[in-house]
Amino acid sequence: MSRFTHAFSPERAALVCFITAGDGDTAANLDALVEGGADVIELGMPFTDPMADGPAIQEANLRSLGKGTKTADVLQIATDFRMRHPDVPLVLMGYANPMVRRGPEWFAESASAAGADGVICVDLAPEEDPDLGPALRAKGISPIRLATPTTDAARLPTVLNGSSGFLYYVSVAGITGKQQAAIDSIEENVTRIKQSTDLPIAVGFGVRTPEQAEAIAKVADGVVVGSALVELVGKYADQAPEKIRELTSALAKAVHNARETAA
Amino acid sequence: MTDATPLPNSFMNQPDERGHFGQFGGRYVAETLMPLILDLEKEYRAAKADPKFKEQFEDLLEHYVGRPSPMYFAERLTEHFGGPQIWFKREELNHTGAHKINNCIGQILLAIRMGKTRIIAETGAGQHGVATATVCARFGLPCTIFMGSTDVERQKPNVFRMKLLGAEVVPVTSGAATLKDAMNEALRDWVANVHNTFYIIGTAAGPHPYPELVRDFQSVIGREARAQLLDRTGKLPDVAVAAVGGGSNAIGLFHPFLDDPDVAMVGVEAAGHGIETGQHAASLTGGFPGILHGNKTYLLQDEDGQITEAHSISAGLDYPGIGPEHSWLHESGRVKYVPITDNEALEAFQLCSKLEGIIPALESAHALAALPALAKEYGPDQIVLVNVSGRGDKDIFTVADALGVTM
Numbered sequence A: 001m002s003r004f005t006h007a008f009s010p011e012r013a014a015l016v017c018f019i020t021a022g023d024g025d026t027a028a029n030l031d032a033l034v035e036g037g038a039d040v041i042e043l044g045m046p047f048t049d050p051m052a053d054g055p056a057i058q059e060a061n062l063r064s065l066g067k068g069t070k071t072a073d074v075l076q077i078a079t080d081f082r083m084r085h086p087d088v089p090l091v092l093m094g095y096a097n098p099m100v101r102r103g104p105e106w107f108a109e110s111a112s113a114a115g116a117d118g119v120i121c122v123d124l125a126p127e128e129d130p131d132l133g134p135a136l137r138a139k140g141i142s143p144i145r146l147a148t149p150t151t152d153a154a155r156l157p158t159v160l161n162g163s164s165g166f167l168y169y170v171s172v173a174g175i176t177g178k179q180q181a182a183i184d185s186i187e188e189n190v191t192r193i194k195q196s197t198d199l200p201i202a203v204g205f206g207v208r209t210p211e212q213a214e215a216i217a218k219v220a221d222g223v224v225v226g227s228a229l230v231e232l233v234g235k236y237a238d239q240a241p242e243k244i245r246e247l248t249s250a251l252a253k254a255v256h257n258a259r260e261t262a263a
Numbered sequence B: 001m002t003d004a005t006p007l008p009n010s011f012m013n014q015p016d017e018r019g020h021f022g023q024f025g026g027r028y029v030a031e032t033l034m035p036l037i038l039d040l041e042k043e044y045r046a047a048k049a050d051p052k053f054k055e056q057f058e059d060l061l062e063h064y065v066g067r068p069s070p071m072y073f074a075e076r077l078t079e080h081f082g083g084p085q086i087w088f089k090r091e092e093l094n095h096t097g098a099h100k101i102n103n104c105i106g107q108i109l110l111a112i113r114m115g116k117t118r119i120i121a122e123t124g125a126g127q128h129g130v131a132t133a134t135v136c137a138r139f140g141l142p143c144t145i146f147m148g149s150t151d152v153e154r155q156k157p158n159v160f161r162m163k164l165l166g167a168e169v170v171p172v173t174s175g176a177a178t179l180k181d182a183m184n185e186a187l188r189d190w191v192a193n194v195h196n197t198f199y200i201i202g203t204a205a206g207p208h209p210y211p212e213l214v215r216d217f218q219s220v221i222g223r224e225a226r227a228q229l230l231d232r233t234g235k236l237p238d239v240a241v242a243a244v245g246g247g248s249n250a251i252g253l254f255h256p257f258l259d260d261p262d263v264a265m266v267g268v269e270a271a272g273h274g275i276e277t278g279q280h281a282a283s284l285t286g287g288f289p290g291i292l293h294g295n296k297t298y299l300l301q302d303e304d305g306q307i308t309e310a311h312s313i314s315a316g317l318d319y320p321g322i323g324p325e326h327s328w329l330h331e332s333g334r335v336k337y338v339p340i341t342d343n344e345a346l347e348a349f350q351l352c353s354k355l356e357g358i359i360p361a362l363e364s365a366h367a368l369a370a371l372p373a374l375a376k377e378y379g380p381d382q383i384v385l386v387n388v389s390g391r392g393d394k395d396i397f398t399v400a401d402a403l404g405v406t407m
Helices: A002-007 A026-036 A055-066 A071-084 A096-100 A104-113 A126-131 A133-138 A156-160 A183-194 A210-217 A227-262 B031-048 B051-065 B075-081 B100-113 B127-139 B149-154 B156-164 B179-192 B210-218 B220-233 B248-257 B324-332 B342-356 B362-368 B371-377 B393-402
Strands: A014-020 A040-044 A090-094 A118-121 A167-170 A201-204 A222-225 B024-028 B071-073 B085-090 B118-123 B143-148 B168-172 B197-199 B239-243 B264-272 B288-292 B294-299 B336-341 B383-388
Touching (some): A014 A026, A014 A055, A014 A201, A014 A227, A026 A071, A026 A227, A040 A055, A071 A090, A071 A104, A096 A104, A096 A118, A096 B288, A183 A210, A210 A222, A210 A227, A222 A227, B024 B288, B031 B051, B031 B100, B031 B179, B031 B210, B075 B085, B075 B342, B075 B371, B085 B220, B100 B127, B100 B197, B100 B210, B100 B248, B118 B179, B127 B143, B127 B156, B143 B149, B143 B179, B149 B156, B149 B168, B179 B197, B210 B220, B210 B248, B220 B248, B220 B383, B239 B371, B248 B324, B264 B324, B264 B362, B362 B383, B362 B393, B371 B383
Parallel strands (some): A014 A040, A014 A222, A167 A201, A201 A222, B085 B383, B143 B168, B264 B336
Antiparallel strands (some): B024 B294, B071 B085, B288 B294
16 A cells, blocks of 8 residues: 555656566566666466457467466566565556456465555456455455546446555557557546546556657556567567666656656 | 255346356456446346337247247157157257357347447357358348357358358457457457447357346247147156257256256256366366356366366367356256267267258257267156257268268
């Protein structure tokens, strides 16, 4: 909880970065994200059927599973990250089945022991919260929910109820990857959602460049970048950390300075 | 069957208002789809209460699909086994050759009612793809069918049928490139096109309300069968048998009989090369409860919750999950589920062809392969009702290949 509070400060927007666990040299890639200036880390738990993801993250999931990544490995990666970076908020992100396979209490306990601050479960609608939410909250882990352009005012309280940490606003109705949302639509929706919650709002899906990130950072509390980073892992394999550090640092600069240039 | 679970007063009043069949079912989808799913449920309730919707559905089933499908006494198979009277519900005689069309008619009427202008669907063997392309042609809606590239290769005639009917067929190359992957890709398309697109799911699975509405549209099978058998024999069946992949033909047959305590039911799962080999598609026999494709149900998966590949000679049963109502009927003990191997299905396929002059679909051949065991369990004054859910024309190449015949 406190780690999130620190990351999302009122002074500047936060950069939230996603990579898939077990894809490439994950520890080195994570360190590169932190060194580049990422404020929050989302660590993807690979799944055989990532149906909300576009080609880049699908391939990352398959690469990771192809190397034999197990849930225990993902948790170990998180544990080691927490040892090296005691202050950086860490979110486990993935699909419901690997999370509930051994029971929600087991997962909440393991995630907590690994030092995770939050969990994003893509296909666990708030309506199915009993499957995971109570166990996470009991361990002090934030269930982080997604809101989308289709989440209207009537539905928003359902999404917010029981969530904490931050709210992930998915800027386009679609899968992760290449689509880009119009900044006007993002601003309008973030403003609308702000009226219903005090949680920081991080905006993601289709954010690839420092220019896009800067524009979003002017209207939201955080910017999420995933596919663009994951593609670097796919393309450069063991050489990926250097490329990830470069992109992250350009994104971080754009996001952190956005408010100053806004005035 | 869990001893602690009390039996319900009725087996016919599921799911609950949250779309749960006991612990199964539910709505496990990305947030983008939730508002649409909730809207679909509302619209389905309204359609169900609208006499005009029912009238149009029934009119199309009669004059376009060719219902009611016959109830046939399989005299020579009955003689062959020397046990109970064997009756067939002839769903294979429907337009497009299988039960799939019943559901497609219902869903396209819903799509039109909701003002959707584009249809998508997944298909494995291609039967649901053909049925979907058929209703889209009939109602003039553009249609995109997602099909694993492995299935595109092994089901070429159905791919051509779909194209003839005006559908676009998109080969899916992710994963093992079969039905599961086609469903993932259909969900990805849907999430990106929610504003104008209706997803016609082919089986009684997926997020609520799909398992319920597919069951309701398919229940015409069991309602007709009940009336036909009563009319012809004055009795209800002693046991009803159907193959279960996702389980739409089975739930369609079973549901109207669920509260008849004297009617036993057997769902047949595909045991592929045998449960012990790990190469099968029997989710209830060889799987565990989990979450995939919008619902909680029995799934083939490893200890980490990764979904494992299914195997069956029947492309229509080659899926690592099962409809949530079947998971519930299994746990409550109301329906017994048994595994049948590829080889047993192949034998039944040939036997039915030779003795009855009916070439059944490989899916239906799995149901027919339960007859040898049932013939020992039931006597001559008893009735076994088998759902012949589809015709086997589509399967002749697969069967020839399995029997080592070069055509």
